[in-house]
Amino acid sequence: xxxxxxxxxxxxxxxxxxxxxxSPNVIFDGNAGPYPVRVVVRPPTVVPGLAxxxxxxxxxxxxxxxxxxxYARVGANGAPQGDDAKPVSGQRSVxxxxxxxxxxxxxxxxxxxxxxxxxxxxxxPVNAFAAGRLGLSRGLGAxxxxxxxxxxxxxxxxxxxxxxxxxxxxxxxxxxxxxRHANVTAAIATPVLGLxxxxxxxxxxxxxxxxQRSMYRPPxxxxxxxxxxxxxxxxxxxMLTLSLRDTASYRxxxxxxxxxxxxxxxLFLVKDPDLSAFAHLHPIQTDSLTFSTPVxxxxxxxxxxxxDLALENGTTMTVTTSVELPELGVSTPPRDPDDxxxxxxxxxxxxxxxxxxxxxxxxxxxxxxxxTPFHAGEITELRFAVRTRDGAPxxxxxxxxxxxxxxxxxxxxxxxxxxxxxxxxxxxxxxVFVLRDRGDTTRAGRVRIDxxxxxxxxxxxxxxxLPYEFPKPGRYRIWVQVKAGGVPWTAAFDADVVK
Amino acid sequence: MATAIxxxxxxxxxxxxxxxxxxxxxxxxVVVGALCVMVGVYxxxxxxxxxxxxxxxxxxxxxIQAGGLLAGISSGYVALETTFRGSDAERNAxxxxxxxxxxxxxxxxxxxxxxxxxxxxxxxxxxxxxxxDVKIVSPPHTxxxxxxxxxxxxxxxxxxxxxxxxxxxxxxxxxxxxxGTGGLFIMNFALFLTEYSERRMMHSAFFYxxxxxxxxxxxxxxxxxxxxxxxxxxxxxxxxxxxLVLMWIIQLFPATPKLGPIxxxxxxxITLSFPLxxxxxxxxxxxxxxxxxxxxxxMPLAAILGVVFVLVFMAVQWPFATFLVYSPIAHGRLFxxxxxxYWMPPxxxxxxxRFDPPAPGAWPFAVHVLITMAIxxxxxxxxxxxxxxxxxxxx
Numbered sequence: 001x002x003x004x005x006x007x008x009x010x011x012x013x014x015x016x017x018x019x020x021x022x023s024p025n026v027i028f029d030g031n032a033g034p035y036p037v038r039v040v041v042r043p044p045t046v047v048p049g050l051a052x053x054x055x056x057x058x059x060x061x062x063x064x065x066x067x068x069x070x071y072a073r074v075g076a077n078g079a080p081q082g083d084d085a086k087p088v089s090g091q092r093s094v095x096x097x098x099x100x101x102x103x104x105x106x107x108x109x110x111x112x113x114x115x116x117x118x119x120x121x122x123x124x125p126v127n128a129f130a131a132g133r134l135g136l137s138r139g140l141g142a143x144x145x146x147x148x149x150x151x152x153x154x155x156x157x158x159x160x161x162x163x164x165x166x167x168x169x170x171x172x173x174x175x176x177x178x179x180r181h182a183n184v185t186a187a188i189a190t191p192v193l194g195l196x197x198x199x200x201x202x203x204x205x206x207x208x209x210x211x212q213r214s215m216y217r218p219p220x221x222x223x224x225x226x227x228x229x230x231x232x233x234x235x236x237x238x239m240l241t242l243s244l245r246d247t248a249s250y251r252x253x254x255x256x257x258x259x260x261x262x263x264x265x266x267l268f269l270v271k272d273p274d275l276s277a278f279a280h281l282h283p284i285q286t287d288s289l290t291f292s293t294p295v296x297x298x299x300x301x302x303x304x305x306x307x308d309l310a311l312e313n314g315t316t317m318t319v320t321t322s323v324e325l326p327e328l329g330v331s332t333p334p335r336d337p338d339d340x341x342x343x344x345x346x347x348x349x350x351x352x353x354x355x356x357x358x359x360x361x362x363x364x365x366x367x368x369x370x371x372t373p374f375h376a377g378e379i380t381e382l383r384f385a386v387r388t389r390d391g392a393p394x395x396x397x398x399x400x401x402x403x404x405x406x407x408x409x410x411x412x413x414x415x416x417x418x419x420x421x422x423x424x425x426x427x428x429x430x431x432v433f434v435l436r437d438r439g440d441t442t443r444a445g446r447v448r449i450d451x452x453x454x455x456x457x458x459x460x461x462x463x464x465x466l467p468y469e470f471p472k473p474g475r476y477r478i479w480v481q482v483k484a485g486g487v488p489w490t491a492a493f494d495a496d497v498v499k
Numbered sequence: 500m501a502t503a504i505x506x507x508x509x510x511x512x513x514x515x516x517x518x519x520x521x522x523x524x525x526x527x528x529v530v531v532g533a534l535c536v537m538v539g540v541y542x543x544x545x546x547x548x549x550x551x552x553x554x555x556x557x558x559x560x561x562x563i564q565a566g567g568l569l570a571g572i573s574s575g576y577v578a579l580e581t582t583f584r585g586s587d588a589e590r591n592a593x594x595x596x597x598x599x600x601x602x603x604x605x606x607x608x609x610x611x612x613x614x615x616x617x618x619x620x621x622x623x624x625x626x627x628x629x630x631x632d633v634k635i636v637s638p639p640h641t642x643x644x645x646x647x648x649x650x651x652x653x654x655x656x657x658x659x660x661x662x663x664x665x666x667x668x669x670x671x672x673x674x675x676x677x678x679g680t681g682g683l684f685i686m687n688f689a690l691f692l693t694e695y696s697e698r699r700m701m702h703s704a705f706f707y708x709x710x711x712x713x714x715x716x717x718x719x720x721x722x723x724x725x726x727x728x729x730x731x732x733x734x735x736x737x738x739x740x741x742x743l744v745l746m747w748i749i750q751l752f753p754a755t756p757k758l759g760p761i762x763x764x765x766x767x768x769i770t771l772s773f774p775l776x777x778x779x780x781x782x783x784x785x786x787x788x789x790x791x792x793x794x795x796x797x798m799p800l801a802a803i804l805g806v807v808f809v810l811v812f813m814a815v816q817w818p819f820a821t822f823l824v825y826s827p828i829a830h831g832r833l834f835x836x837x838x839x840x841y842w843m844p845p846x847x848x849x850x851x852x853r854f855d856p857p858a859p860g861a862w863p864f865a866v867h868v869l870i871t872m873a874i875x876x877x878x879x880x881x882x883x884x885x886x887x888x889x890x891x892x893x894x
Contacts, residue, residue, distance in 0.1 A: 044630075046627065046628065046629060046630040047630050048630045049630055068759075069758075069759050070759065071759050071760035073760060074759070074760040074761065074762065078759060078760045078761045078762060079759040079760070079761065080755075080756055080757050080758055080759045080761060081755070081757075083757075100551075100552070100758050100759075102551070102758050102759065102760070102842070103760065103842075130630065133628070134624070134627050134628035136624065136628075140620060140624060143620065144617070144620065144621055147613070147616075147617040148617070150613070151610065151613055151614055151617060154596075154606075154609075154610050154613065155610065157596055157597065157606075158596070158603070158606055158607060158610060161594040161595070161596060161603055161606065162603055162888075162892075165594040165595060165894065166594050166603040166660070166892050166893065166894045167888075167891045167892060167893060167894075168893060168894065169664075169893050170588065170591040170592040170664070170893060170894065171591040200638055200641070203638055204638050207629065207637070207638065208629075211628075211629050
């Protein structure tokens with residue numbers, strides 16, 4: 001990532017995210033069959049392009065690591081055989097390789113690990129979108145311009161020779177009339193060649209404009225808040241409705257929304273600009289492009305809105321907008337029992353040590369990671385422990401199938417990502433590939449998802465780790481959510497990330 | 500441009516003593532370089548159709564670069580040799596370029612090599628900026644194609660200059676070398692237009708308009724410049740032979756795609772489609788030129804050649820395309836009509852089993868035929884002028 005960032009800085013790449021904001025790298029922490037594995041995929045900013053893949057295997061008995069780029073529409077049957085990842089010298093159990101992402105859409109990198117205990121495969125979904133536009137560096141521009149001028153001057157000279165001296169029998173010299181004729185021809189050729197070069201430049205511009213039109217951008221979305229009379233017992237409710245819409249040049253959704261962790265959308269609200277309030281809600285889908293949810297708990301004010309969606313074609317995306325929330329008035333009850341929110345006017349620094357009371361002061365969530373500064377572009381293990389007031393491990397329950405959910409956001413809003421202990425990947429996108437490979441498809445390519453993919457269940461340990469790679473330096477807010485006593489709880493931390 | 504220049508009276512009148520000197524090693528070297536480049540380009544396209552994986556170090560890329568460097572470096576050597584150590588005869592058979600001296604064809608080869616080298620960083624940046632292209636026609640590829648075109652042209656001119664100075668016996672041998680180089684010249688156009696010459700397009704006006712823009716030019720050039728009775732035919736025959744040999748041989752090698760998604764499970768190298776039947780209009784061009792070249796001026800001759808090209812080419816290519824698209828006999832290695840690239844989805848494969856319908860609101864086809872004839876006539880006119888100029892090149 002450090003390299004990517006450097007390149008981006010030097011050449012003016014504008015990174016636009018897909019299933020996140022400003023955090024394109026994909027991290028998977030899980031298992032490939034019997035082998036524990038962590039996979040980092042750094043997708044290219046252009047497609048077709050090369051994705052860098054780093055595999056760290058947590059087992060000594062590994063013989064071979066193979067990487068295959070699998071496109072969602074065709075599954076593993078339509079994927080190349082793959083290439084061996086090469087072991088990194090000096091780093092035990094770390095392998096690296098590259099895979100080509102040739103077309104836009106949903107890919108997965110299939111990481112197959114062979115060893116003494118057989119072969120296992122991890123599926124790591126990656127969106128392949130054109131997300132950056134590379135500027136022409138000054139040095140390369142100057143080099144190309146110089147070569148172009150030399151070639152043009154050479155061509156004019158050739159035209160002059162072709163219309164004059166080359167027609168003379170050996171030994172003769174050009175008379176003044178022939179020389180004038182050759183000069184006139186060269187003079188005519190010069191503007192003609194100039195026009196051809198201009199035509200080439202125009203062609204280049206049109207390719208560039210076409211490319212920019214086809215770059216990925218999240219769909220346009222409108223947010224509206226109503227305070228209609230809701231439940232009679234609860235009084236007027238505060239409803240937020242998000243409407244995705246097509247634009248003149250861009251279709252909002254290319255395929256149907258599928259549930260991820262059992263929810264059609266994971267919606268996050270963050271109070272602007274002080275980040276002092278946060279909510280993780282789960283709207284219902286009222287039609288293919290409209291989502292609505294009550295907004296409980298949050299104080300009035302301006303909010304950034306992030307909506308995570310998983311699509312049937314295997315891609316994931318984050319839609320963003322902002323909304324002005326009015327006063328709550330009487331309470332608005334949550335619609336979904338997994339909705340969670342927190343108002344945190346004071347937030348402590350994560351590092352070197354932080355503890356935040358949650359669950360009405362009955363539990364404490366503490367930083368349990370190593371005491372080193374966080375570096376951008378490096379894998380960081382965000383490790384937390386939840387304990388009771390007397391120091392005993394808390395009895396946590398799975399929250400939407402996971403031990404914990406977390407949201408990491410740069411204070412300026414330029415980075416936003418939804419994390420789990422399994423990393424940044426969407427389990428729904430993984431499910432699409434599993435179904436595709438099993439043959440649950442139609443000829444037209446749609447996955448036959450008759451019901452929601454089963455939410456993953458995993459034991460809810462009281463200590464957990466969220467792997468992440470901060471894309472750039474700066475101050476980040478991290479909201480960590482766990483479930484205890486049937487209720488989701490949110491703790492907020494700040495983290496400073498250096499180069 | 501130089502192609503439109505009528506030869507100067509003083510030059511035409513100049514007496515030319517035929518030379519008995521053997522053809523120079525340089526001309527043959529450059530022809531071999533041009534052949535390497537064109538075979539490399541064909542192989543590279545086939546590589547992209549079958550294997551897909553693209554690095555600078557694919558054998559096809561290396562063959563292209565080696566061919567370009569062979570032509571460019573040998574020409575550079577000749578330029579230095581002629582400038583600093585050349586005999587009077589060598590210096591007298593050369594032209595001046597920024598203070599250096601070499602035959603015109605050598606300068607064009609050097610220029611072509613320079614264009615090919617320039618295209619490399621441009622193409623590399625292009626891939627980084629817009630993604631690895633699977634298109635042939637892109638701005639950096641066009642720079643490369645112009646460089647390749649220049650190398651083939653340089654090879655032609657080097658041999659032509661010698662042909663035009665040579666005694667009859669050597670002239671005849673050189674003429675056959677020229678016909679082979681002319682085949683490469685035609686092949687260069689054909690490969691560059693590959694994306695617009697798919698079988699399904701061969702009943703559309705655009706295909707004929709595009710082919711009419713380039714092939715009459717190439718055939719008329721060869722017909723006039725090469726001192727053979729059937730010059731255009733010979734060049735077209737070489738083009739057809741090279742394309743067929745490459746098509747039949749390369750597909751014998753096993754290959755599997757290294758990129759995905761894979762829609763066609765390719766097991767051997769996929770090669771380009773059966774070559775265009777340029778041979779038919781080429782024969783007619785020679786007949787027309789044999790009978791009318793001395794009697795008519797360029798314009799009426801170009802008009803006749805344009806009409807002949809369209810009528811003859813359509814007469815053979817149209818039914819042959821029908822055969823390729825619809826006949827099961829066309830499938831298989833001989834006619835290669837099932838050469839589906841690995842990335843071709845089933846729905847697109849279905850489109851290749853019928854001809855593209857005309858665009859909504861398109862003009863009647865007869866109007867397009869007239870337009871195509873006009874284009875072919877202009878193209879043939881330029882070819883005739885260029886061919887005449889080429890017969891006068893002495894250096």
